[in-house]
């Protein structure tokens with residue numbers, strides 16, 4: 763099964779990575795501000811590895827699998843996978859709990875991200891080209907609701923025009939300076 767072979771390869775690659783100083787800075791932010799919510803399009807699980815707990819993972823997580831029959835999501839950390847394709851206890855196939863192209867995002871995760879964006883005082887948009895929806899529009903939601911929006915990215919993006927502060931550089935370098 764080609765899809766799982768590819769994901770198995772990605773999981774093996776990711777398992778050799780460690781969180782960078784940007785990930786650990788975000789985890790510190792959560793400790794300082796209990797209201798903080800991390801909204802991410804990353805699926806690599808490195809934010810959790812760095813210690814973040816409150817995460818809205820818009821595109822899912824490569825370490826989670828979902829039963830195609832029951833829809834139940836569980837964690838699977840096997841590297842490499844013992845069996846390809848992996849199977850649920852019920853006998854049905856498991857699929858990566860990842861949002862694939864053309865699939866709808868999880869409604870609860872979107873609602874949670876939208877609500878946090880609408881109610882926040884400060885939004886930091888880091889390490890994204892801000893072209894993928896709905897993540898790109900969350901900055902606009904925050905801005906319209908009166909939040910102070912900070913963008914951290916090496917290049918300008920579609921949201922650069924309206925943010926309150928634009929910090930040009932890598933999130934792994936700037937976030938630790940912002941959240942020491």
Ligand SMILES: [Zn+2]
Nearest residue numbers: 829832850852
């Ligand atoms: Zn099942």
